[in-house]
Amino acid sequence: MAVSGTAGDGGGRARKVVLAYSGGVDTSVCIPWLLREWGVEEVITFAADLGQGDELEPIRQKALAAGASQSLVADLVDPFIREFAFPAIQANALYEGRYPLSTALARPLIARELVAVARRVGADAVAHGCTGKGNDQVRFDVAIGALAPDLKVLAPAREWGMSREETIAYGERHGIPVPVSKASPYSIDLNLLGRSIEAGCLEDPMVEPPEEVYALTRSVQDCPAEPQVVELAFEGGLPVALDGERLDPVELVRRANSLAGVHGFGRLDMIENRVVGIKSREIYETPGLLLLIRAHQELESLTLAPDVQRQKRQLEASWADLVYQGLWFGPLKEALDAFIRATQGCVNGTVRVKLHRGNATVIGRQSTSDSLYVDAMATYGADDRFDHRAAEGFIYVWGLPTRTWSARHR
Ligand code: ARG
Numbered sequence: 492m493a494v495s496g497t498a499g500d501g502g503g504r505a506r507k508v509v510l511a512y513s514g515g516v517d518t519s520v521c522i523p524w525l526l527r528e529w530g531v532e533e534v535i536t537f538a539a540d541l542g543q544g545d546e547l548e549p550i551r552q553k554a555l556a557a558g559a560s561q562s563l564v565a566d567l568v569d570p571f572i573r574e575f576a577f578p579a580i581q582a583n584a585l586y587e588g589r590y591p592l593s594t595a596l597a598r599p600l601i602a603r604e605l606v607a608v609a610r611r612v613g614a615d616a617v618a619h620g621c622t623g624k625g626n627d628q629v630r631f632d633v634a635i636g637a638l639a640p641d642l643k644v645l646a647p648a649r650e651w652g653m654s655r656e657e658t659i660a661y662g663e664r665h666g667i668p669v670p671v672s673k674a675s676p677y678s679i680d681l682n683l684l685g686r687s688i689e690a691g692c693l694e695d696p697m698v699e700p701p702e703e704v705y706a707l708t709r710s711v712q713d714c715p716a717e718p719q720v721v722e723l724a725f726e727g728g729l730p731v732a733l734d735g736e737r738l739d740p741v742e743l744v745r746r747a748n749s750l751a752g753v754h755g756f757g758r759l760d761m762i763e764n765r766v767v768g769i770k771s772r773e774i775y776e777t778p779g780l781l782l783l784i785r786a787h788q789e790l791e792s793l794t795l796a797p798d799v800q801r802q803k804r805q806l807e808a809s810w811a812d813l814v815y816q817g818l819w820f821g822p823l824k825e826a827l828d829a830f831i832r833a834t835q836g837c838v839n840g841t842v843r844v845k846l847h848r849g850n851a852t853v854i855g856r857q858s859t860s861d862s863l864y865v866d867a868m869a870t871y872g873a874d875d876r877f878d879h880r881a882a883e884g885f886i887y888v889w890g891l892p893t894r895t896w897s898a899r900h901r
Contacts, residue, residue: 504529504530504531504616504643504645505529505531505614505615505616505643505645506531506532506533506615506616507531507532507533507535507612507613507614507615507616508525508531508533508534508535508614508615508616508617508618508645509535509536509537509605509608509609509612509614509616509617509618510522510525510534510535510536510537510559510617510618510619510620511536511537511538511539511601511605511617511618511619511620511631512536512537512538512550512554512559512562513538513550513620514538514545514549514550514553514554515620515670516655516658516659516662516667516670517620517622517648517658518536518619518620519553519554519557519662519667520620520647520648520658520661520662520665520667521534521618521619521620521647521648522534522536522554522557522558522559522667523557523558523661523662523665523666523667524647524651524661525618525645525647526558527665528647528651529645529647531616531645533560534558534559534560534618535559535560535561535562535563535608535612535614536554536559536561536562536563537563537564537565537604537605537608538550538551538554538562538563538564538565539564539565539567539597539600539601539604540564540565540566540567540568541567541568541571541597541600541601541682541683542568542571542572542682542683542684542741542744542745543681543682543683544681545681547564548564550562550564551563551564553667556666556667557662557665557666557667558665558666561612563608565604567600567601567604568683568741569740569741570600571596571597571600571682571683571684572683572740572741572744573740574600575596575597575599575600576596576683576684576740576744576780577729577730577740578828578831579591579592579596579780579784579814580728580729580730580780580783580784580787581728581729581787581831581832581835581838582807582810582811582827582831583784583787583788583791583803583804583807584784584807584810584811584814585784585807585811586763586811586812586814586815587761587763587764587811588808589759589761590759590761590763590773590775590815591684591685591775591777591780591781591784592684592811592814592815593682593684593685593686593687593775593777593780594626594627594680594682594685594687595626595630595814595815595817596684596814597682597684598627598630598631598634598817598819599630599634599819599820601631602630602631602634602635602638603634603638605617605619605631605635606635606638606639606642609639609642610639614642615642615643616642616643616644616645617635617639617642617643617644617645618644618645618646618647619631619644619645619646620646620647620648621646621648621649622648622649623646623648623649623767624765624767624769625765625767626765626766626767626815626816626817628646628649629766629767629816629817630817630819631644631817632644632646632817633817633818633820633821634817634819634820637820637821638820675691676690676691676692677689677690677691677693677704678690683741683744683745683748684744684777684779684780685707685748685757685775685776685777685778685779685780686705686706686707686775686776686777687773687774687775688700688704688705688773688774688775689771689772689773689774693772693774694772695772696762696772700760700774704774705758705774705776706776707748707752707757707776707778708751708752708755708756708757708758708776708778709752709753709754709755710755711755711848711849713755714753714754714755714847714848714849715753715754717847718754718845718846718847718848719750719753719754719845719846719847720843720844720845720846720854721733721734721747721750721782721843721844721846722734722735722841722842722843722844723747723782723783723786723841723842723843723844724840724841725786725787725790725838725839725840725841725842726839727835727836727838727839728787728790728791728834728835728836728838729835730743730747730783730786730787731743733746733747733750744779744780744783745779746779747778747779747780747782747783748778748779749778749779750778750779750782750846751778751779751781751782751846751851752776752778752779753846754846754847754848754849754850754851755848755849756778756781756782756846756849756850756851757776757777757778757779757780757781757782757851758774758775758776758849759773759774759775759776759777759781760772760773760774761773761775766815766816766817781851782844782846782851785844785851785853786842786844786853787838787842789842789853789856790838790839790840790841790842790856790858791803791834791838792856793840793856793857793858793861793862793863793864794837794838794839794840794858794861794862794863795834795837795838795863796863799834802830803830803831803834806827806830806831809823809827810824810827810831813827837860837861838861839858839860839861840856840857840858840859840860840861840862841856841857841858842855842856842857843855843856
């Protein structure tokens with residue numbers, strides 16, 4: 492067994508590199524930087540379609556124009572939703588109780604594909620455009636280290652020490668067009684699960700996000716006046732239908748996004764704890780994913796045994812933490828997945844959610860096959876079958892330790 496890994500393999504660099512490419516300034520500048528400053532012989536770019544809605548052909552061309560020898564693109568929307576988003580729904584994964592990991596979930600998939608491409612083209616390194624302050628560098632580096640310990644990971648933006656202006660200027664000198672949106676002060680990450688917006692005026696945690704930062708969700712003023720009820724069906728803890736129509740995972744998420752977005756649901760403004768210890772102010776809009784998690788949680792409350800439900804809640808927080816922290820390919824993930832998988836067989840049924848002016852309110856839930864809600868136990872009516880007198884003996888025993896302690900100490 493060989494565990495690779497000097498940190499920061501600055502010297503030696505690499506010969507043939509596969510670069511994770513988004514078409515943005517940073518990843519574009521990585522191409523001439525790798526070739527000219529780091530003496531790399533060949534840069535092959537890889538861009539993933541994760542449902543961000545960008546046209547991939549211009550991005551492909553842009554990489555070639557910047558000096559890439561090959562520019563590869565792949566449609567990964569389907570595996571993104573099936574293998575990454577759906578397990579997150581089963582895990583009700585919310586980092587720090589709020590952020591549904593829309594960006595974090597994409598990273599292990601991109602890392603996996605980078606490694607696959609590197610193997611295919613015989614590269615000796617992969618590269619990404621992440622800076623040294625963010626979570627994404629952690630996620631890429633750890634994932635690649637787990638999947639391909641022999642591949643070097645190059646992160647030019649972690650080392651070049653250029654400001655944004657300098658980066659743009661360097662790009663310009665090497666034939667990379669100045670971004671059209673040079674005026675936009677925001678840093679945005681986008682995929683089918685949502686958008687993340689940072690920087691600019693948002694860096695002041697006391698400043699309200701201007702309306703212009705949002706693109707997937709309407710402001711409350713612009714929402715329809717009438718509420719809309721949406722019915723979400725789950726099988727084995729996975730969403731399968733919306734308003735009675737069975738949909739494949741990608742289409743289901745798309746519909747959930749547009750329904751919730753129209754009603755202004757799914758915005759998040761939070762201070763979060765990054766892996767590298769920085770507190771940062773993040774704006775998210777993740778309408779569909781948050782809607783699906785909320786409905787899934789609700790169905791679990793109807794179908795899971797109380798002790799399983801309580802235990803799961805604790806493990807969900809660990810699952811969200813480890814995904815946020817870049818440990819997707821680690822052993823804890825596998826162990827927690829085994830637990831979660833074991834709980835989802837009975838999560839079958841339907842949840843009704845009312846969307847209205849920024850809210851998604853659960854108004855009904857049903858499981859014909861797996862509901863643990865028993866009318867005769869719950870009712871206060873004439874059909875009540877619960878043995879009220881049995882409660883007395885139970886409480887005698889239940890309260891014994893408290894009475895004992897109180898007799899001694901109070
Ligand atoms: N803070 C979020 C995360 O770590 C999103 C970061 C995405 N990057 C961006 N430029 N907005 O998952």
